[in-house]
Amino acid sequence: MTNPEKPEAWRERLEQHLLDNGLRMTRQRLIIAEAFFGASGHPNIDELYEQVKAEDPSVGQATVYRTLKLLVDSGLANQSHFGDGTTRYESSHREHHDHLICDDCGVIVEFRNETIERLQDRIAEEHGFTVLEHEMVIHGRCNDADCPRRPSRRP
Amino acid sequence: MTNPEKPEAWRERLEQHLLDNGLRMTRQRLIIAEAFFGASGHPNIDELYEQVKAEDPSVGQATVYRTLKLLVDSGLANQSHFGDGTTRYESSHREHHDHLICDDCGVIVEFRNETIERLQDRIAEEHGFTVLEHEMVIHGRCNDADCPRRPSRRP
DNA sequence: GTAGATGCAAATAGTTTGCAGCAAT
DNA sequence: ATTGCTGCAAACTATTTGCATCTAC
Numbered sequence: 001m002t003n004p005e006k007p008e009a010w011r012e013r014l015e016q017h018l019l020d021n022g023l024r025m026t027r028q029r030l031i032i033a034e035a036f037f038g039a040s041g042h043p044n045i046d047e048l049y050e051q052v053k054a055e056d057p058s059v060g061q062a063t064v065y066r067t068l069k070l071l072v073d074s075g076l077a078n079q080s081h082f083g084d085g086t087t088r089y090e091s092s093h094r095e096h097h098d099h100l101i102c103d104d105c106g107v108i109v110e111f112r113n114e115t116i117e118r119l120q121d122r123i124a125e126e127h128g129f130t131v132l133e134h135e136m137v138i139h140g141r142c143n144d145a146d147c148p149r150r151p152s153r154r155p
Numbered sequence: 156m157t158n159p160e161k162p163e164a165w166r167e168r169l170e171q172h173l174l175d176n177g178l179r180m181t182r183q184r185l186i187i188a189e190a191f192f193g194a195s196g197h198p199n200i201d202e203l204y205e206q207v208k209a210e211d212p213s214v215g216q217a218t219v220y221r222t223l224k225l226l227v228d229s230g231l232a233n234q235s236h237f238g239d240g241t242t243r244y245e246s247s248h249r250e251h252h253d254h255l256i257c258d259d260c261g262v263i264v265e266f267r268n269e270t271i272e273r274l275q276d277r278i279a280e281e282h283g284f285t286v287l288e289h290e291m292v293i294h295g296r297c298n299d300a301d302c303p304r305r306p307s308r309r310p
Numbered sequence: 311g312t313a314g315a316t317g318c319a320a321a322t323a324g325t326t327t328g329c330a331g332c333a334a335t
Numbered sequence: 336a337t338t339g340c341t342g343c344a345a346a347c348t349a350t351t352t353g354c355a356t357c358t359a360c
Binding site for chain 1: 323324325326327333334335
């Protein structure tokens, strides 16, 4: 799967972060990071844990939690909350974007609107705030012909 | 405190909702609703429960949860999530607005921007979605002179 | 009288943490 | 060798739920 000749950008960034903070690269962290960066969509801990277990059943769930926290701290991952009670993660190598989520089928549409981005910054500035991050989630119905119109727990 | 001659709007709306759905007005529901509508800011269940206990220590926490769910169902309350792990509530009698929160002192600034509101609707429409609701939270630092620059759990 | 509501405690669900042993540097 | 890391289980936090009892209608 992975080409050993061409280390991906996330791996270099992760190793640099570990180095900078006196932390260590481990087999588990590599497996978890590979699962995360190879995943599509917005996996939560359970979904990542399932993938990781398939690769190596000896990895514990707590390590998945700890590693995802590490990825967030290192700036390689971002958290999102879509209302299903779990924390979901996505790679931060892409530009910041917001989410549109169908409450019936759980499909997630990502979008980025420059006007909204600019307005958010301006509004924060007007109130004297320095923006750290912002999260915007629009909940709705996707109205797709094949939307099962059922509550989904798997965005 | 409360003027018995002038029932507040929320009370009429609540009683109508109860009537429409074959539900009942109880002493507990009244106490909890009074605490909620009398509260400022964005209380969570624990904060409301403390207030309610001061009024009547026999009320159980589960009833506070159940009553807030009732208020949300009846359209009298809205939920928000500010990242401290709890669900916070606010009266929905005011116009929809978004939140700017200081991650250091926990202060919450409410704002409403018509351009953003319109853009959210338009973006959803462009993707074929029917909007149910949207939540936007900007996290940052308020930069106030007296901002204690400490993690607060009490927005 | 009857169906809905309550308080309590137990159950869930997601996440965190203490600790003894393991392993990367 | 040292210190960080891991798996496991127990602990925690927020919330929900089963049930016997109570109460608004």
